[in-house]
Amino acid sequence: xxxxxxxxxxxxxxxxxxxxxxxxxxxxxxxxxxxxxxxxxxxxxxxxxxxxxxxxxxxxxxxxxxxxxxxxxxxxxxxxxxxxxxxxxxxxxxxxxxxxxxxxxxxxxxxxxxxxxxxxxxxxxxxxxxxxxxxxxxxxxxxxxxxxxxxxxxxxxxxxxxxxxxxxxxxxxxxxxxxxxxxxxxxxxxxxxxxxxxxxxxxxxxxxxxxxxxxxxxxxxxxxxxxxxxxxxxxxxxxxxxxxxxxxxxxxxxxxxxxxxxxxxxxxxxxxxxxxxxxxxxxxxxxxxxxxxxxxxxxxxxxxxxxxxxxxxxxxxxxxxxxxxxxxxxxxxxxxxxxxxxxxxxxxxxxxxxxxxxxxxxxxxxxxxxxxxxxxxxxxxxxxxxxxxxxxxxxxxxxxxxxxxxxxxxxxxxxxxxxxxxxxxxxxxxxxxxxxxxxxxxxxxxxxxxxxxxxxxxxxxxxxxxxxxxxxxxxxxxxxxxxxxxxxxxxxxxxxxxxxxxxxxxxxxxxxxxxxxxxxxxxxxxxxxxxxxxxxxxxxxxxxxxxxxxxxxxxxxxxxxxxxxxxxxxxxxxxxxxxxxxxxxxxxxx
Numbered sequence: 001x002x003x004x005x006x007x008x009x010x011x012x013x014x015x016x017x018x019x020x021x022x023x024x025x026x027x028x029x030x031x032x033x034x035x036x037x038x039x040x041x042x043x044x045x046x047x048x049x050x051x052x053x054x055x056x057x058x059x060x061x062x063x064x065x066x067x068x069x070x071x072x073x074x075x076x077x078x079x080x081x082x083x084x085x086x087x088x089x090x091x092x093x094x095x096x097x098x099x100x101x102x103x104x105x106x107x108x109x110x111x112x113x114x115x116x117x118x119x120x121x122x123x124x125x126x127x128x129x130x131x132x133x134x135x136x137x138x139x140x141x142x143x144x145x146x147x148x149x150x151x152x153x154x155x156x157x158x159x160x161x162x163x164x165x166x167x168x169x170x171x172x173x174x175x176x177x178x179x180x181x182x183x184x185x186x187x188x189x190x191x192x193x194x195x196x197x198x199x200x201x202x203x204x205x206x207x208x209x210x211x212x213x214x215x216x217x218x219x220x221x222x223x224x225x226x227x228x229x230x231x232x233x234x235x236x237x238x239x240x241x242x243x244x245x246x247x248x249x250x251x252x253x254x255x256x257x258x259x260x261x262x263x264x265x266x267x268x269x270x271x272x273x274x275x276x277x278x279x280x281x282x283x284x285x286x287x288x289x290x291x292x293x294x295x296x297x298x299x300x301x302x303x304x305x306x307x308x309x310x311x312x313x314x315x316x317x318x319x320x321x322x323x324x325x326x327x328x329x330x331x332x333x334x335x336x337x338x339x340x341x342x343x344x345x346x347x348x349x350x351x352x353x354x355x356x357x358x359x360x361x362x363x364x365x366x367x368x369x370x371x372x373x374x375x376x377x378x379x380x381x382x383x384x385x386x387x388x389x390x391x392x393x394x395x396x397x398x399x400x401x402x403x404x405x406x407x408x409x410x411x412x413x414x415x416x417x418x419x420x421x422x423x424x425x426x427x428x429x430x431x432x433x434x435x436x437x438x439x440x441x442x443x444x445x446x447x448x449x450x451x452x453x454x455x456x457x458x459x460x461x462x463x464x465x466x467x468x469x470x471x472x473x474x475x476x477x478x479x480x481x482x483x484x485x486x487x488x489x490x491x492x493x494x495x496x497x498x499x500x501x502x503x504x505x506x507x508x509x510x511x512x513x514x515x516x517x518x519x520x521x522x523x524x525x526x527x528x529x530x531x532x533x534x535x536x537x538x539x540x541x542x543x544x545x546x547x548x549x550x551x552x553x554x555x556x557x558x559x560x561x562x563x564x565x566x567x568x569x570x571x572x573x574x575x576x577x578x579x580x581x582x583x584x585x586x587x588x589x590x
Contacts (some may be wrong), residue, residue, distance in 0.1 A: 003399035010403040011410060013183055018414070021163050021180060022173035030446050033170030034102065034426050040175055040271040046284025047267045048175045051182035051415040053259075053285070054083065054292055055131075056138025059185060059412035059478035064384035066300030069308075070230075070238035075248055076477070079255025081293055083480075087260040087271050088282030092269040094495045094578050096278035099270070101488070102423075103263040104431035110494040111502040112571050114436045119506050120435070121488040123513055124263045129464060129477035131262075132420040132457075136465020138413040141385055142406055144329040151329070155465040158410070159328020162417050163458045170450070174418045175271060181411035192392045192401050193295050196302045199395060206298035226305050233312065234347045238301070243541075244533065250544030251330040251477070258480030258546055261488030263427075264419040303387040306394045311380065312345040316365045319343065322393035327367065330355065336366040337373050339506045348376030404514065405522055421461060425454035477543040478520055485516035485549025493557060495579055499570045504561025512553030519545045 001009075027033040038049070058080070066073035098106055103124060109116035136155050143154025190206075197209035201222060214225050227237040238244055245252075259265065269278040310320060316334065323346045326332040333355030334343055341364040353373040360368040366379075389409060392402040429449040434441050441449065486509045493500040493508075523531040533539055540548060566572070 003402060006399050006403035007406050008526055010407040014180075014407045014411060015161055017180055018124075018177045021177045022164065025173045025176050027170035027172045027447070030264050030430070030443050030450065032172040032446055033450050034267075034430065036271075037155070037485070038271060039273055040275045040281075042281035043273055043284050044179050045175070045272050045277070045281040047182045047266060047288055048178035048271075049265065049281060049285040049287035051178035051185060051411070051418040052268055053262075053265050054185065054289060055416035055476060056135050056409065056413035058292060058296075059189060060138045060141065060388050060409050061134075061385050061476075063296045063299040063303060066297055066389035067304040067387045068384050070236070071241040072243045072248070074297070075243070075251045076255065077293055077296065079480075080259060081458065082252070083256035083259025084265075084286060084289060087265060088279070088286065090258055090283050091266065091491060091495065095266055095491075096269045096272065097275045097578050102426050102431055103266055103491075104427055107202050108431070109437060109504075109574065110488075110571065111505050112568060113502055116506055117431055118436050119509050120440075120487065120490075121431050123482070123509060124427050126513070126517075127262070127479050127482045127487070128264065128420045128424050129457075129460060130482060131264075131476055132417050132424075132461040133464035134476040134479070135413045135417040135420070136461050138385070139410060139417070140465055141286055141331065141383075142389060142409045144331070146584055148327075150475050152466045155462050158414065158417070158465070159458050159462040161483060162414055162421065162461075164457065166471070169444075170447075170473065171267075171271060171422055172423055174415075177418070178415045181415040182288060184411040185408045186288070188260070188404045188411070189292050189299075189388075190295060192395070192397060192405055193299050193302075194327065195397050195401060196306070196391065196395045197298060200302055200305070206302075207294050210298040210301055221557075222301055222305065226301055229305065229308055230566070233308070233345065237430070238304070243537050244537050247533070247536075247541050247544055250538075250540040250547040253542075254481045254484045254544050254546035254550075255477065256484075257550055258482075258484035258486045261483035261486070261491060263483075263487065264416070264423040266491075267423060267426075268419075273562050299388060299391065303391045303394070305351040306391070307382070307387070308345065311343055311396055313341050314557040315341055316343055317341070320394070320396075322390055325393075326386055326390060330357070331386045333357070333369065333381040335369050335373055336362055336364045337377070337379050339364055341365065343379060344377055345380045346376065346378040348378045349374050350376075350378040350381050400425055417461065421454055421457045424457040425450050428453035428457075449543075478524075480547065481543065481546025482513060483519065484546035485553055489550055489553040489557060493554075493577070498575050499561060499566055500557065500562045501564050501567050503564040504557040504559075507560040508553040508555075508557030511556045512549045515552055516546050516549035519549075 031038065062076050065076060095106060104120040107120035110115060119313050136158060139158030140151035140154035143149060143152045143157050193206040194204050197206040198204050200214060201209040201212040202215045203209035203212045208220055213219055213221050223239055230236070230238050234455060241248070269281070272278050272281055311323065335350065351369060351373060353371055356370040358368045362368055389405060392405055399504045429446055433449055434446055451532055489512065490505045490509050493505065523542045531542065538548070
């Protein structure tokens with residue numbers, strides 16, 4: 001069977017499974033739509049949480065970042081994994097004990113009023129739409145390669161699928177769909193990794209294969225081979241880090257506390273029957289997440305090594321088919337600067353901006369590009385988001401493996417997109433329309449508004465997927481920075497500080513979010529030419545500025561809270577009930 005047929009088969013079968021589950025678990029009430037009835041088994045919830053959290057950034061982009069950044073790319077591994085531990089231990093059990101539908105519900109009750117609820121809704125929607133842009137971009141990349149269409153068309157197809165099972169099933173449908181998506185995703189990630197590890201090192205365990213010797217008899221380890229190859233081409237060694245210590249710390253911290261503030265992950269802990277189940281499901285989720293995250297460094301290293309060996313100094317007329325396939329969708333490009341017919345790959349940008357094909361070929365077969373070539377010797381543009389998808393093709397694995405990876409990548413992107421869209425829809429219908437605007441809605445009417453809001457969110461998400469502000473993991477990192485600077489400090493202080501009041505929390509969220517958003521906007525959109533280490537404040541990149549935003553949030557919240565009176569006694573009692581186990585003497589009872 002042809003690779004195209006197998007891809008259609010695998011992707012079509014997975015989509016049919018997801019839609020079938022959504023129909024089977026169709027939400028019949030707002031309780032089903034918002035928190036899946038609160039009766040999800042901890043193991044199933046752990047699997048769904050892993051799928052919800054491990055997005056297109058984890059599946060598609062993280063290994064690609066590690067492949068091209070080497071040591072510096074591990075900040076994403078450390079930040080995202082550490083953040084989940086922080087969320088599981090520090091916040092999840094207390095928020096589950098609070099026992100409402102949404103994160104803004106917590107803000108409305110803890111900070112006693114709709115002003116805090118509305119502020120949380122604005123933060124949540126901004127974070128979620130930034131995050132979902134990366135997911136829809138990932139969907140478009142997969143479809144563009146699988147179906148031979150442009151990225152925009154691929155995004156539209158993905159929108160249609162998400163629309164069906166997110167709008168129909170709500171959290172109940174999404175939860176059980178995500179269980180299936182996790183199985184597809186992890187199988188699709190591990191199978192090619194095991195294959196390639198065996199091909200390169202004879203070791204079937206990718207995590208161990210990364211440190212093993214290459215099986216060509218040279219005795220050279222994979223990392224040594226990669227270091228030597230890159231240095232010979234003019235790159236920095238793969239295992240050397242170019243980022244400053246403060247930027248590594250800032251990005252890692254922003255990803256950690258941003259993870260702990262992500263509303264679509266937090267809400268997953270509202271779906272289990274009791275508080276102890278929230279802790280158990282968090283433990284299972286960490287196990288399921290670790291399967292992929294411990295494999296990603298090996299996937300990244302193997303992909304970069306295979307890419308160089310199959311592309312550099314190859315005659316374009318004999319280059320493997322996968323190279324030209326990705327050229328057709330604009331995610332790889334080559335122009336023959338020295339007219340020798342060979343592909344030269346090295347450091348530096350190969351073109352002035354992204355490649356724009358004129359539709360004509362040069363005398364040596366390369367595509368004529370509208371962009372003026374840059375002065376360095378690099379002739380190859382490669383989008384880092386394709387490395388996981390192209391890895392089976394580069395390694396010449398069986399066609400069914402590539403089809404499986406495509407299905408897994410779509411599962412990763414769609415699972416997180418659905419969770420984000422649900423959070424957006426519930427915030428609009430439950431927190432904004434019903435609670436903030438005080439509309440007297442019946443359960444049936446609220447469910448209708450939730451579905452309308454989800455449909456609108458899908459359309460906006462699709463637009464952002466077609467016009468993303470960066471590559472997948474970069475866009476997602478911005479969302480984590482915004483969550484770190486806005487929601488996380490207010491949630492943490494709301495649980496552990498009886499003195500934190502409404503005015504302090506709102507002031508901290510508004511100023512922390514505004515600072516972080518302004519910093520990202522300036523360096524990424526207003527003046528991207530200045531997006532270099534010498535222009536960054538404190539040497540911290542836009543991906544890590546959420547850490548500074550969080551510090552500003554904490555400082556402002558603390559200062560403002562001291563100017564205004566303490567929260568009402570009823571609110572302080574609620575904090576004690578959330579945080580202190582039953583039977584333990586509470587502070588105000590002395």
